Amino acid sequence: MFSERQQQIIEAAINLIAEKGIQNLTTKNLAKNIEISEPALYRHFKNKLEILKSVLDHFSVKMKPAIEKLNRSSKALDKIEKFILEHLRIISSNPDFAKVIFSEANFQNEETLILKVNNMMNKSHKILENVVQSGQNIGEIRNDISSLSIVRMIIGSLRLLVTQWSMSGMIFNLELEGKQLSADIEKLIKKK
Amino acid sequence: MFSERQQQIIEAAINLIAEKGIQNLTTKNLAKNIEISEPALYRHFKNKLEILKSVLDHFSVKMKPAIEKLNRSSKALDKIEKFILEHLRIISSNPDFAKVIFSEANFQNEETLILKVNNMMNKSHKILENVVQSGQNIGEIRNDISSLSIVRMIIGSLRLLVTQWSMSGMIFNLELEGKQLSADIEKLIKKK
DNA sequence: ATTATCTTTGTTAGTGTTCACTAACTTGTG
């Protein structure tokens, strides 16, 4: 799909965003980062917007395993734990991703980018909601609480954890902290 | 503290950010919005950074009641409910705030702005953590779960709810949805 | 096998636009 040069550009773009935010992503910085001239970028992407779209696609591909691995578990609670830990594992080993996630909101101006981000978010929310609902149906998860609230708490706390990790300069072990969070969530929503 | 003109500029800045994101906040747009010339802005603020700082200060002042009202309740669970509902009430009646919250992350580049945002967040997190901990101590809140996890779930789901409300174009009733969330959180963390 | 041509990927130099901000001057008010 993407040529080597294109991948190089995408990765450089992510680096630049992670370093100093989205406003650090300029064609000048991008070109300097991979040591080609600025116009050479336009041999590989139509314009800057296409680069940003490709960053999101790259992002979405890298995050895929976090959802695909869910089916390997049979229990709902195990799936939820995997959902949390796999997300954190991927972010942990691609720390730049954490910063790009927060820049998402900065993409506000471009209609197509907003749509892309919304679709990505909605997709994983729906998958998790299905897991929670079927867990409630088979009596694994308490059903005196709406699945929507449970999903909001899981994804909300997950996102906040990543935010805190990123803003703290990544000083704590994200995956370890995630295990604690995951265990606590399980305690709360498990049906006794 | 702020002159009338300064307040007018701050409010216009928030409008612009809410409308099309932080990159929509230009001196040109700001001037046009309040129908003065661009240089006139500099009679009231040293530069654009000072305007952004003032936006955050304005924000912080407006959000204050959400925390100050906590003391009127005696029970921890009531305080948590108030924490959630007051935040949502303020955001609900100042819808532009929701968008500005997400632009927070875009302030990345300016050291002083990051500090301001971090301080604001940390302050309310700590207050809520104290509420949770004393609730655990007096046996109102279950203590088989760390207060950190509980706080993360409350604030995480609160932020996500606001994000979803804002991204959906504010199509649902934020306060109503907040009541549901608050009730569900209470069910989960209440000691029986 | 050699030559001719096309395509890909790069370069240097420069475009117009937008940005935050300033200089210098003006006007209204106490």
Next chain:
DNA sequence: CACAAGTTAGTGAACACTAACAAAGATAAT
């Protein structure tokens, strides 16, 4: 007549992007 608050005109810097040309390899005709 001092001062606060406005104006018009314009600054250099940064931005995304383009025009024109160069080099090198692949393809194809002779």
